[in-house]
Amino acid sequence: MSMNALISFLTTIRWQDIVDVVLNSYILFRLYVLFRGTNVIRVVAGLALLWIFQRLAAGMGLIVTSWAMQGIIAGAALIIIIVFRNEIRNVLQAKNIRAILWGFPDKSARAPIDSIVEGVYDLARKRTGALIVIPGKEDIDEVVQGGVRWQGLVSREMLMSIFWSGNPVHDGAAVMSGDRIARVGTILPLSHRDDLPGKYGTRHRAAVGLTEQSDAMVIVVSEERGEVIVVKNSDIIPIQDNLALKRQLRTHLGIESELDEAHTRRESMELGMAAAVCFLCMAGVWFSFARGLETLTSLEVPLEYVNRDSRMQILSASDNTVRLHLSGSGALISSLKPDQVKVKLDLDNAVNGENVFTISHDNIAMPPGVRLNRIEPSQVKVVLDFPITKEIPIQVDWVGTLPEGLILKTVRLNPEVVPITGVGKILNNIRTLYTEKVQMENLRSSGQMTVGLALSPASLKIAGGFKDRVEITYIIGKRQG
Amino acid sequence: MAILICLSTELVSVDAADDLSRPSPTGMSLERAVMCEYIEDYAPHHQAVVFSIEVGKISCFTSFIGIRSSTYTLHKWYRRDELVTSKRLTLKPPSWSTYSSIQLREADKGPWRVEILDNRNQLMKTLRFSVTD
Numbered sequence: 359m360s361m362n363a364l365i366s367f368l369t370t371i372r373w374q375d376i377v378d379v380v381l382n383s384y385i386l387f388r389l390y391v392l393f394r395g396t397n398v399i400r401v402v403a404g405l406a407l408l409w410i411f412q413r414l415a416a417g418m419g420l421i422v423t424s425w426a427m428q429g430i431i432a433g434a435a436l437i438i439i440i441v442f443r444n445e446i447r448n449v450l451q452a453k454n455i456r457a458i459l460w461g462f463p464d465k466s467a468r469a470p471i472d473s474i475v476e477g478v479y480d481l482a483r484k485r486t487g488a489l490i491v492i493p494g495k496e497d498i499d500e501v502v503q504g505g506v507r508w509q510g511l512v513s514r515e516m517l518m519s520i521f522w523s524g525n526p527v528h529d530g531a532a533v534m535s536g537d538r539i540a541r542v543g544t545i546l547p548l549s550h551r552d553d554l555p556g557k558y559g560t561r562h563r564a565a566v567g568l569t570e571q572s573d574a575m576v577i578v579v580s581e582e583r584g585e586v587i588v589v590k591n592s593d594i595i596p597i598q599d600n601l602a603l604k605r606q607l608r609t610h611l612g613i614e615s616e617l618d619e620a621h622t623r624r625e626s627m628e629l630g631m632a633a634a635v636c637f638l639c640m641a642g643v644w645f646s647f648a649r650g651l652e653t654l655t656s657l658e659v660p661l662e663y664v665n666r667d668s669r670m671q672i673l674s675a676s677d678n679t680v681r682l683h684l685s686g687s688g689a690l691i692s693s694l695k696p697d698q699v700k701v702k703l704d705l706d707n708a709v710n711g712e713n714v715f716t717i718s719h720d721n722i723a724m725p726p727g728v729r730l731n732r733i734e735p736s737q738v739k740v741v742l743d744f745p746i747t748k749e750i751p752i753q754v755d756w757v758g759t760l761p762e763g764l765i766l767k768t769v770r771l772n773p774e775v776v777p778i779t780g781v782g783k784i785l786n787n788i789r790t791l792y793t794e795k796v797q798m799e800n801l802r803s804s805g806q807m808t809v810g811l812a813l814s815p816a817s818l819k820i821a822g823g824f825k826d827r828v829e830i831t832y833i834i835g836k837r838q839g
Numbered sequence: 840m841a842i843l844i845c846l847s848t849e850l851v852s853v854d855a856a857d858d859l860s861r862p863s864p865t866g867m868s869l870e871r872a873v874m875c876e877y878i879e880d881y882a883p884h885h886q887a888v889v890f891s892i893e894v895g896k897i898s899c900f901t902s903f904i905g906i907r908s909s910t911y912t913l914h915k916w917y918r919r920d921e922l923v924t925s926k927r928l929t930l931k932p933p934s935w936s937t938y939s940s941i942q943l944r945e946a947d948k949g950p951w952r953v954e955i956l957d958n959r960n961q962l963m964k965t966l967r968f969s970v971t972d
Contacts, residue, residue, distance in 0.1 A: 755950050756889045756969040766889040789920050790967075792950055798889065798971065837885065 372726045379637070379644050386636040391629070392458065396495040396573075398442045405434055406639075444497035470512040470537045471607045475600050477517030478577055478586055487581030488521040489531035489546070489561050492610060494573030498533070501571045505530055505544030512539055521579075531564065531576070547571060549592075557583075558594075565589040575610040577603070653691040654731070656683045659699050661738065665706040669744055671781045671817065676739040680717060682724075683732040690727050699724045703738065713740045743781035747821045750791045751775045752811065752828050758798040765837045766798070772829040776811070780818040788818075793828060804833045867905045867930070869963045872955055875900055878938055888968045892943045899953045899966060901928075902936035912963075913956040914939040919949055943970060 393399050412427035439446070474490065481488045491498070506527055510516050512534065520542050521528045527543030534540065548560070549567035565576035566589050575590040586597040588606045597603045607613075658679050663672060680701050684691065700723045703715050715721075715738050719730055752771050760766060776791060793809045811826045813819075820826050875883035876894050883900040890897045899914050909932065915925045916939075928937040941947075953966045 751965070751967075753950050753952065753967045754969065756971050757948075759891055759972045760889070765885060765887045767887055769888045787920075789917075790950070790952065792919075 375644065375727075379640050382643075383633070383637040383640040386640060387633050388459065390632050390636065393445065393495075394632075396442075396445050398438070398445055401434075401438055401442070405431060405438070408434070444499060445495070447497075471604055471611070471613070473512045473514055474517070474534075474577070474607060475603050477512070477514040478579060478603060479600050480514055480518055481521055481579045482584045482586050484518075485581055485584040486518070486521050486523065486579065487528075487561055488517065488577070488579035489565060490517070490577040491531050491533040491544070491546070491568065492575045492577070492607070493534065494575065494610065496573045498568065498572045498574050501547060501568060502531070502533065502541075503545045505533070505541040508532070508539045508542045510539050512537055531568075546576075551592075554594075562587070562589070562594070566592055566594065569593075575606070653688040654683065654685045655691050655694070656681055657694075657696060657699055659696065659701045662700060662702045663705050663740075664702050665704050666708070666742075667705070670705075670708070670710065670742045671745055673741040673743045673781050673783055675741070676737075677735055680738070681734040682722065682730060683734070684724070684728050685731055686728040690725070694725065694728065699728075703740070705740070705742070708740065708742050710742055710744055713742060714738070715740060741783070743783050745779055746782045746785055747777050747779045748785050748788075749775045750778050750788060753790050753792055754809070754830055755792045755795050755812070756798055757795045760798050760834070761802055763837050764802070764834050766801070766832060767835045768833045770831045772831070773824065776824045776828075777821040778813075778818050779821040780815075784815065784817070793830075796830070801832070801834060806831050866907050867903050867910070867957070869901060869955060870904045870934075871900070871902045871936075872964045872966055873900050874898070874953070874966050874968045881936065883938070890943070890968060890970050891972060892945060892948060892970055894943065896940055896942050897968075897970075898938045898940040899955075900936070900938040901955055902934065903930055904934040906930050906932040906935055908932060910958045912937065912958070913954075913960070915954040915956065916941060917952050917954065918947065919951075948972065 389402075390399065393402075408427055408431050412424055412431060415427060416424040474492075478488065478490065491502070508520075516539065517532070519525060520532050520539065530543030531546050532539050532542045533544050546564035547567040547570075548563045549570055551563075551566060551570075554563060554566065559582075561581075562578055565578045565587075568574055568576055569589050570592050573591070575588060578587050578589060579585075580587070586603060588595045588597055588603065590606075590610065595606065597606065658681055660679050661675065661677065666672070682699060682701070684694070684699075686694075701717060701721055702723065703717070703721060705713075717733050717736055717738060722730060722733075724730065751774060754769060754771070756766070778785060778788070778791065780788075792812050794812050796807070796809055806829060808827050808829050811820070811828060813826065873883050873886045874888065874890070875898055876885035876887070876890065877896070878884070878898055878900060883898065899916075901912060901914070903912065910930050911927050912930055913925055913927055916923045924941070926939040928939060929935075930937065939953075947970050950967070950969050952968070954962055955964045955966070956962055
């Protein structure tokens with residue numbers, strides 16, 4: 359693209375286009391921020407890829423492939439909503455409007471890591487079996503079963519008491535939620551893996567089972583050996599000491615040291631990259647939809663006259679409309695409304711008589727981004743005239759027939775003439791002003807009647823306070839001989 | 840043209856004085872001008888302002904006085920402001936009556952007028968009438 363073409367392109371961008379791209383980029387970015395780390399993002403990315411393939415297939419004329427992909431995309435979109443309904447619900451329900459619109463998830467939200475670590479190692483020292491679930495991004499409500507609602511703040515003592523063998527709920531898993539233990543005595547799905555070491559019992563199998571179906575992390579304290587393991591993504595990670603457990607927890611919860619500037623930089627860079635990718639995606643979509651398809655159209659636009667001398671009247675014009683041949687993006691052209699395009703002729707310098715106006719771009723107002731290719735006709739002749747007043751005699755326009763043997767002998771009108779105002783060229787050719795048609799069938803004797811005047815053309819006006827009606831006095835006689 | 844003009848010029852007696860007659864600069868004046876169904880015995884009969892096409896023919900009768908030398912008058916027949924025909928009729932001193940006629944056809948229905956002018960093309964009188972069913 360040459361520099362001129364680039365400048366030409368930039369000048370056609372409307373403020374609405376900029377708002378369009380920025381707004382949708384931000385919406386995409388917010389969706390990324392809210393759903394990042396979950397499978398939703400991965401599936402949506404897959405869908406986007408499918409959509410690109412579908413467009414390519416359609417572009418190459420692969421009709422069946424394009425249809426099939428369209429079907430898959432439509433089905434997949436529905437499936438996403440069903441499968442990830444819990445994640446979507448969590449985002450929309452658990453967060454306030456501020457968090458949804460511009461907040462960034464605070465991963466360090468009151469995570470009681472120290473309490474968990476202390477509690478876990480106390481349990482290990484006392485050889486008390488324990489199963490603690492720390493959910494990730496994904497909702498695990500659909501995976502786990504049973505349990506008792508707890509909602510207690512996490513503390514070392516709390517963990518000890520939950521998994522104390524005398525506690526009725528000590529056999530199940532404790533599920534964390536933020537700084538609280540949300541449920542206890544929860545039953546986790548068991549893994550069907552047959553490669554687990556024999557030393558691991560049901561508790562370990564349950565931990566692996568849950569991590570096979572979610573992104574949760576499970577801490578297992580062995581009752582027999584007092585050892586601590588962490589299970590995540592189906593991987594069993596033996597924990598040697600409390601520092602290792604703390605590291606695992608920090609990693610899982612996304613909590614890094616406040617002094618870890620590298621992480622902060624990485625985080626900022628990731629978000630910055632995501633924002634840039636969102637913007638580029640939306641700009642690309644906008645370009646492909648709004649700019650990519652050049653569309654031609656033609657509009658029949660009425661001529662509008664401005665700055666006419668109030669004493670002058672437009673007598674005639676060679677054309678009342680002009681046809682404009684326009685081009686622009688498909689979206690812009692399809693959203694174009696006739697009232698957005700106006701053709702105005704300035705009559706400021708018009709003279710009495712015939713005036714020829716050349717219609718150019720300067721006479722045409724239209725939305726930015728729309729290009730004018732041709733004007734038909736490019737010239738319009740407009741005849742202007744000053745109005746004059748003239749006295750015109752009135753004549754009755756009789757129709758029908760009088761009853762047999764009668765004759766309409768004389769007619770007198772009141773008034774006989776009326777002053778009429780109109781443009782000179784028209785009025786000079788008018789010699790008589792006729793009444794509306796007057797039927798004679800019912801006239802049997804002399805009399806009077808009042809009828810209206812038929813002003814034609816309609817631009818003519820009766821002046822001098824005269825009414826548009828005339829009184830007819832007629833004399834009817836008998837036909838002699 | 841849907842109208843046939845039957846024109847004749849003859850001397851007729853000037854009896855009834857009609858209303859306005861505009862004196863011509865030539866000195867002659869229009870003493871009488873009427874629309875009628877036919878002329879008989881040098882006089883207009885069945886004067887009217889509305890004529891049925893069934894009448895078949897109508898005439899514009901005019902009589903002049905004060906004619907100093909042989910001259911002429913013009914009868915211009917208009918239907919709805921459109922000139923249908925113009926007839927030049929000779930006038931002889933000192934007074935003279937003359938008329939022009941048209942044959943009516945179906946297409947002639949509507950408002951008509953006949954303008955009577957002198958030899959200088961000055962309008963002396965306008966007669967207005969209608970042709971109906």
